[in-house]
Amino acid sequence: MDIEFRDVKDSYIRFVVSEANPQKINAIRRTLVSDVPKMSVNSVEFHLGPIMGEDGTEYESVTPLFDEIIAHRLGLVPLPTYLDEFNFRNECTCKGEGCPNCTVMYSLNKKGPCTVYSGDLEPLGSEKYRVKDEFIPIVKLGPKQAVLVYATAELGRGKQHAKFQAVQAPGYRYYPSVRFNYEKLDVEKFDTGCCPEGILEKRDSRIVVTDIEKCTLCKACVDAAPRGAVEVTGDETKFVMQFETDGSLTASQALIKSLEILEKGSSDLLEKLKAL
Ligand SMILES: [Zn+2]
Known part of the structure; x- marks a missing residue:
């Protein structure tokens, strides 16, 4: 797994994890909620x-x-x-x-x-x-x-x-990807205001996504365009994750602790298996 940090504040953190899968990310989320002391x-x-x-x-x-x-x-x-x-x-x-x-x-x-x-x-x-x-x-x-x-x-x-529970509202989503098929899409008629996050813009008769990580995969742009003109997909190996803490721990302390707990849990299991 590889982590890139996007927004790190005392009580809030947002980061992108790649080379992962939903099971691993969900294990981090569950550890943050129920195991970080x-x-x-x-x-x-x-x-x-x-x-x-x-x-x-x-x-x-x-x-x-x-x-x-x-x-x-x-x-x-x-x-x-x-x-x-x-x-x-x-x-x-x-x-x-x-x-x-x-x-x-x-x-x-x-x-x-x-x-x-x-x-x-x-x-x-x-x-x-x-x-x-x-x-x-x-x-x-x-x-x-x-x-x-x-x-x-x-x-x-x-x-x-x-x-x-030190961590509130931990959430993750697939890393989004938005593709436009200009053979089916009339750029002049397409309303970029359909995106609730406001990340679509018209530039040089093309549609540009200004900040892909803000995309929530809601597919409002797919519904607003003719069938097959816009494709929104999520990458199942790359995730955007964010959470807040109540201030008792900083967000980075909580994340480090959750990873330590996961590491310890699996190394304890490994040791027991090796002793068999
Ligand atoms: Zn004591």
């Missing part, structure tokens, strides 16, 4: 009873939402993930009790009236674990309402729970 809040401890303010005001540990809903919302907040620094909690030397090698603790301490945001999560430890998306609303507190919680984040995989 990320940190997420997995347990939340709520303080119960009155909370004293600094000025002596007494607040109730009450919010308009059930504790379960707040815990769920905290779980969905993307947390910065450093894959090299953490073990899975159940595989850690602490035997799952929770230690700095497998968990990150956060506290949340807010008094109403206010809106509690993801940015109010305070990491207990290094500032590098601070949430980057600061303005995800968690709950709105009324007067004399307060929330005090300790949240524990750990590594997990998308196949356990969607909150552990």
